[in-house]
Amino acid sequence: MRRPHPVRRMVPLVGIVATVLLLIFAFVLGLVSFGKMRQVVTEEFNGQQLVLAQNLAALIQQDLDFLRRELAVLNLSPSLQGGASPALVNRLKVTLASIQEGELLEIRSVSPSGREAVVLDGSGVARIEPGPFNDDPCFLWALVAANRGRILVDDSPRSLRERYGGRPLLTMATPHYRAATAGVGSRRQDEFSGVLLFVLDASAIASRFTDHARSGSTGYAWVLDERGTFLAHPMSSFVGKNAFEVRPRLNPAIGFEGINAIMRDRMLTGQEGTGSYTSGWHRQAVGPIHKLIGFCPVHVDPERPGRRWSVAVVAPVSEVHGLVASLFMRQFFMQAAIVLAILAGGISLFRMERRWTRLKKQREREVNLSSRLASLGMLSAGVAHEINNPIAIILGFTDVLLETAPPGSQAHEHLKIIERQALACKTIVENLGRFARIPEQRDETADLNEEVRRVLAMVQSTLLTEKIECRADLQDGLPRAMGDPQGLQQVLLNLITNARGAMKARGGTLTVRTYRVDDRVAVAVRDTGHGIRRQDLGRIFDPFFTTKAPGEGTGLGLSISHGIVEKTGGRITVESQHEDDVGAARSGATFTVLLPVVGDGS
Structure with missing residues (x-):
């Protein structure tokens, strides 16, 4: 029996060693690229947080614009011309019903003297509230003729904030003018007839969209006003508190320089962007937690650039790094499986080498046989075509001669022999045709x-x-x-x-x-x-x-x-x-x- 060549016996061992070295190289290369991959994925994730913050800011902006339009439409109502009347109260109730529940706390119609105001609260109850209101900043602003047709967005007075438990409030105000009746031959200007105000819950407006926002599996959103006060936050105890003060009180052991710098230098100045900082908690998790943040401004009053909020979306970096690590391990195991499969396939190919050789030779014989059969089929088709015509002529003339030869005569017998042999040739030709013809598939x-x-x-x-x-x-x-x-x-x-x-x-x-x-x-x-x-x-x-x-x-x-x-x-x-x-x-x-x-x- 012939022994395998020594080099051939070494092939499996060399393949195993090469596979192990390839796995080690793939693992080292994966570790080198892991850091870069984590950085790229982290930047991409934070970019998605910025997009989410932009969408939330746009929704809040649309809600504020809607409130401004409702105030402007209400200011055009003829019901405001008659002072404190049932028609005025009914019109205020219509406006209240059209606004999201919880956002509008009061609608106020202050008289032109500032001594009293018709007030409709959020539950639809109307009352006459005595003043004076003529020292209120919104009333003083409305007295300026240049502000006719404009809307002021400002903080509510302290008395209103205390009435509603100290929550962050927002006031939208616009002056109201009554059309004056012109005398004969004279023209008179419209008369100032008071101030129309919306008292809004700033926290309700901000949290309406941010409460259900999610970044990743545990990320959330919060909102600051221009002074750094939380308007919305998953921790309800933070709402209405200054962000620079409330965090250190909750966890004095953590330094919040990173997030404070982001808020002070970027968020409160109306910028949008991304960043990272260290916090002392995240939902139920407590301790130093590195977070990613994306933030975008909301322009509360288009005429006063300083009046702005800022929406932030945050999530822990561990979510991104955990995802990258799992992807890296999954990729490594997939590569290892591929390499092992290649090794197993190589060994199988090596062991089946001789069998492949035998199959190759067998296939060559089959191809040669098929080629010969194809050539024979073509030859048969040609022979059948060429012979069929002479046989048809022979049979035709035989039939003619049989009609003239008397039955039983020697000539008749000879013609019968010719006919039988010609028919035998015809059968052979038909068999050749069937052999050469490609069989048709059965109908399905x-x-x-x-x-x-x-x-x-x-x-x-x-x-x-x-x-x-x-x-x-x-x-x-x-x-x-x-x-x-x-x-x-x-x-x-x-x-x-x-x-x-x-x-x-x-x-x-x-x-x-x-x-x-x-x-x-x-x-x-x-x-x-x-x-x-x-x-x-x-x-x-x-x-x-x-x-x-x-x-x-x-x-x-x-x-x-x-x-x-x-x-x-x-x-x-x-x-x-x-x-x-x-x-x-x-x-x-x-x-x-x-x-x-x-x-x-x-």
């Missing part, structure tokens, strides 16, 4: 609804990840259709793949519908993608024609699908509306496959 049938369900089950998860809604409208009781089930699945997969590509950029809806049309069954695949241009509709079934970017398609899918459908005796049609012609909302394409129905005798 398919359940159209069942094939649609199988294909949709295969692509359902992919459609979900690409934000494509799939709708199936399958008519019950459809008869079986002519066609190979596997070929029909290939057609459906090609059509759905093209639909996915058309909706990949913005998602959409994929609708697959089956129905019967006379003696055919049909399946229609419709998408809401960008559609097919009109000039391309006549070429989409041509081989190698594609509208996709280079490298994204071969242009064979629709051509192959067309061939499969045509082979069954069916046909495939297309209707399309391109987004350049009808707009993105109405664009899309519909491919319809029509297949013949299996007859009752099939």
Whole structure:
């Protein structure tokens, strides 16, 4: 018996050593890139926190703008002309009902002298409150004629804050003017008739959107006003307290220089951005915790740039680092599994080397045999064609001579022998033809609804990840259709793949519908993608024609699908509306496959 070469015996050992070295190298390389990966992911995460802070700031800004519009609309109401009247109270109640519950604490209509005010509280109860109010900053501001039509956003008086438990309040004020009645031949200016005010709960406005905000699994949001007072915070004891003072009182052992610098130098100056700092807690966790922060300003009063809030979104760095570590370990184990699989495959290939050699030789013999059979088949077809014509002539003349030769005569017997031998030649020629002819496949049938369900089950998860809604409208009781089930699945997969590509950029809806049309069954695949241009509709079934970017398609899918459908005796049609012609909302394409129905005798 022949022994293996010594070098060949060393191959498995060398492969194992190389694999171990490759694993060590991959691990070291992973450790080197771990720090960079953690930095990139941390920056990306903090950038997402900034986007969340911007969205929250925009929502708060929209709420404040809505309140300003409501105040301006109320100021135009004729009900304000008659002083303290039932019409005025009813109009104030209408405004109160249109504003988010809890945000509007009071609506005040101060008389032009400032001696009294009609007050409607948040529960809808009206009262007359005596003044004086003419020394209130909002009233003094409203007396200035240049402020007509403007809205002032300012802090509420201390008396109001004490009435509502010291919570942060905000006042929106606008002067009201009554149209004066002009005498004959004279023109008079409109008269100042008082001040209209909204007393707002600043904390309710800020926390309406931030209470449910989440960054990662445990991150949250909080809001500061321009003096550093918390307007919203997950810890309710912080609301209404100064952020620079309340944190050290809760945990004096922690230095808050980092977050104090961010608040003082960036947040309170109206900047937006990201950063990091060390805190003494995070929800139920206590101790030094490194956090990431993204922040964005809210302009409370567009006419006074100094009146601003700042929305912050924070989350512990440990969430990001834990995620990166888990991804790193998962990647390392995947690499190790791949390397081990390669090693196992290499060993298997080495052990099967001889077997592959034998299979290769066997395959060569089969190829040579197939080539000879193919050549013989071509030769048989040619011989059959060339011999068939002379035999037909021989049989024809034999029949003519048999009619003239008397039965039982020697000539008649000789002609019968010729006929029998010619028929034997004809049989040999027919056998040669059958040998040379390629056998045709047997007819197959398919359940159209069942094939649609199988294909949709295969692509359902992919459609979900690409934000494509799939709708199936399958008519019950459809008869079986002519066609190979596997070929029909290939057609459906090609059509759905093209639909996915058309909706990949913005998602959409994929609708697959089956129905019967006379003696055919049909399946229609419709998408809401960008559609097919009109000039391309006549070429989409041509081989190698594609509208996709280079490298994204071969242009064979629709051509192959067309061939499969045509082979069954069916046909495939297309209707399309391109987004350049009808707009993105109405664009899309519909491919319809029509297949013949299996007859009752099939």
